[in-house]
Amino acid sequence: SSFSLFEQEEATLREAEHMIGQLGGVAQGVQRLADAYRQSYREQRRMVRLSDRLQLDLQRANQTLAAQAEELRKLNAALEQEATRREALARELHRLATVDGLTGASTRRHALELGRDAFARSVAAATPLAVLLLDIDLFKSVNDRYGHAGGDAVLQAFGAQCAQSFTGEAIVGRLGGEEFVVVLPGCDVAAAERLAEQHRSAVASREVAHGGTSIAVTVSTGLAVRRADDASLDRLMARADEALYAAKHRGRNCVVAA
Known part of the structure; x- marks a missing residue:
């Protein structure tokens, strides 16, 4: 639908x-x-x-x-x-x-500082201590004859010989010019004299070659060993200096003990 x-x-x-x-x-x-x-x-x-x-x-x-x-x-x-x-x-x-640039030794100031320390240790330990003052003989004549170059050659050779002669605890210093100091801790007078004489002999036996020639060199040495009345290294060196003066007056090229 x-x-x-x-x-x-x-x-x-x-x-x-x-x-x-x-x-x-x-x-x-x-x-x-x-x-x-x-x-x-x-x-x-x-x-x-x-x-x-x-x-x-x-x-x-x-x-x-x-x-x-x-x-x-x-x-x-x-x-x-x-x-x-x-x-x-x-x-x-x-x-x-x-270090002295020419000789290889200690400078004056450094050597004296080391020497004073060694002196103090010697006093504290009651051990022997010797001082040598070394002076190259007639060094002014070497400079006059061979010039400063010749003098420098002698100083260099002398410094080298010092390094060979004094070893161990030894203190080697250049005080100035041709003068040197050696401080020997533990050395009595006999040991110090033996070392100083060996060094003197070695220096005298070896001429220094320079400019085609050879320069004869000798050294005078004053020696002093620490005593109870030595109040300082300076006093000990003063006695060594007196011995050096005596060595010069004995004709040089020798060792004299104070």
């Missing part, structure tokens, strides 16, 4: 409207998904750009750190070189202050 036909059409329309409603919901869901994807895509692009900037910043920071590390390495190397240079300079200054 016509009534049934209308009912079917209405039912069909209702079903169609329901389907359209469902499609609308699906469309809204799709739209929401599309919006979410679009938001996620924009966020990812933002994060990628941020990551790129961070990577660039990190690269620049690493480059800066590498440059600073290289600069620090160079500074450390320069500091090490400067420290080495200063250590070498300090050693050289110490050598200049303590």
